[in-house]
Amino acid sequence: MKNRAVVALFVAFLLALPALAQQQSTSDQSAQQTASQPSTTGTAADAATGKAPLQYDSHQGFWGKVNPFARKKYVQKQTQPIRDRINELDELTAANSKMIKDVDGRAQQGIQMASAKANEADQHAMDAQSKANTAQQTATQANTRLTTVEGVVSNIDQYKPTNQTEIRFRPGQTMLSKNAKSALDDLATPLKGQRGYIIEVQGFSSGKGQSAIATSRKMADAVVRYLVENHDVPVYRIYVLGMGNAPMPTTGSEEKPKRTSGGRVEVSLMKNDLEQLASGTSATPAPAQ
Numbered sequence: 001m002k003n004r005a006v007v008a009l010f011v012a013f014l015l016a017l018p019a020l021a022q023q024q025s026t027s028d029q030s031a032q033q034t035a036s037q038p039s040t041t042g043t044a045a046d047a048a049t050g051k052a053p054l055q056y057d058s059h060q061g062f063w064g065k066v067n068p069f070a071r072k073k074y075v076q077k078q079t080q081p082i083r084d085r086i087n088e089l090d091e092l093t094a095a096n097s098k099m100i101k102d103v104d105g106r107a108q109q110g111i112q113m114a115s116a117k118a119n120e121a122d123q124h125a126m127d128a129q130s131k132a133n134t135a136q137q138t139a140t141q142a143n144t145r146l147t148t149v150e151g152v153v154s155n156i157d158q159y160k161p162t163n164q165t166e167i168r169f170r171p172g173q174t175m176l177s178k179n180a181k182s183a184l185d186d187l188a189t190p191l192k193g194q195r196g197y198i199i200e201v202q203g204f205s206s207g208k209g210q211s212a213i214a215t216s217r218k219m220a221d222a223v224v225r226y227l228v229e230n231h232d233v234p235v236y237r238i239y240v241l242g243m244g245n246a247p248m249p250t251t252g253s254e255e256k257p258k259r260t261s262g263g264r265v266e267v268s269l270m271k272n273d274l275e276q277l278a279s280g281t282s283a284t285p286a287p288a289q
Contacts, residue, residue: 020265030235159272162271172185174215174219174222188231196271199225199227201220203223204263216263
């Protein structure tokens with residue numbers, strides 16, 4: 001019996017020696033690693049999730065780091081904190097990505113609004129420039145128009161001869177012939193609707209004294225009557241005068257004035273710049289408001 005007890009104790013001692021040696025070696029290695037490496041533990045504020053970092057479990061069993069007989073539940077229990085921390089990091093990454101997208105979207109919206117405001121300001125500037133150009137053009141036209149009106153007003157009583165015709169009468173006759181009426185038609189037809197003109201009618205007759213003046217006045221009256229009745233020429237635009245046997249105007253080659261033989265009436269169309277001003281007003285378009 002004693003021999004068996006001694007043998008059993010010896011065998012147990014031999015079996016315990018490797019475990020004690022391995023545990024002592026593991027403790028020495030942990031101490032050396034702790035002394036040679038800086039501390040990796042940190043505070044909760046240093047972690048991305050706001051939690052304290054996972055602590056390394058330095059405790060090892062009989063089998064060391066690898067336990068060939070470890071069960072599935074044991075492995076899941078050991079790895080569950082790691083999986084939880086990975087899931088938290090994924091959620092934090094997704095939240096940061098969403099926040100970045102929101103910030104980028106707001107930035108893009110702000111850029112678009114600023115660009116729209118800039119385009120609107122450019123459009124307002126272009127409209128203002130267009131209105132300024134229109135106002136400048138209107139002012140230029142008004143100044144030109146004012147200058148023209150001033151010139152017309154200053155020369156309103158200055159009439160210039162534009163057309164002239166002569167009506168011949170036989171001696172002792174005061175009736176208009178067919179040729180005389182045709183000449184008066186050519187003179188008066190274009191005057192319908194016009195302004196700024198007058199017609200001078202001067203009658204000349206052979207003879208002497210008041211008799212010649214009266215005859216010349218009758219011939220001139222016949223011309224005036226035809227213009228008023230057939231062409232609606234206002235009477236206030238006609239100036240008539242019986243010149244009698246007044247001498248005819250001389251030319252440069254003639255030395256003495258000639259006397260009238262028979263009867264004649266000189267009809268002269270005189271115009272000022274009023275009609276030209278009226279035509280310019282109708283032709284010029286109204287400036288844009």
